[in-house]
Amino acid sequence: MKFLFRTVLVLAIIAVVAYLLGYWSPNRGTIGRTEKAAGELGGRAAQAAEKMDEFVSDAALTGKIKSKMALDDSVHARTISVSTTDGVVTLTGTVTSAAEHDQAVRLARDTKGVKQVVDRLSVVG
Numbered sequence: 001m002k003f004l005f006r007t008v009l010v011l012a013i014i015a016v017v018a019y020l021l022g023y024w025s026p027n028r029g030t031i032g033r034t035e036k037a038a039g040e041l042g043g044r045a046a047q048a049a050e051k052m053d054e055f056v057s058d059a060a061l062t063g064k065i066k067s068k069m070a071l072d073d074s075v076h077a078r079t080i081s082v083s084t085t086d087g088v089v090t091l092t093g094t095v096t097s098a099a100e101h102d103q104a105v106r107l108a109r110d111t112k113g114v115k116q117v118v119d120r121l122s123v124v125g
Contacts, residue, residue: 058084061113065089068107075104080121082108087115096125 062084069077080093089108095101101121108117 057113058086061087061089061111064111065108065114068111069104072103072107075100075107080104084114087113088118089114089116090118090120092120094122094124096123098123 062082065082065084066077069075069080069082076096079095080091083090083092089111091104091108095104101119101123104121105117105119108114
């Protein structure tokens with residue numbers, strides 16, 4: 001009788017430990033659902049990180065272009081607004097000559113990572 005009691009006790013302990021460690025569950029699908037939810041959450045986190053990288057890249061492109069314009073003596077960077085969305089750079093503002101216009105557009109186009117330049121510059125003067 002002692003043997004039977006010890007055997008049942010050992011099996012009960014093993015079942016409790018297995019349940020606590022996740023190896024056995026009366027609702028066996030719960031672990032699978034949890035893993036699936038964790039995978040989906042990881043996917044969403046990866047998408048968010050990718051969007052953040054795009055945002056940082058856009059801001060970096062805008063900064064690079066504004067810096068190039070500020071360092072170029074033929075372009076008045078203060079009168080030109082630069083915005084970037086998904087690698088598409090939009091130039092707005094006024095320039096005093098066609099040469100300044102062409103140089104500003106060239107500086108933007110020649111920046112690594114720029115996919116397209118939308119030219120909304122006005123030549124005045």
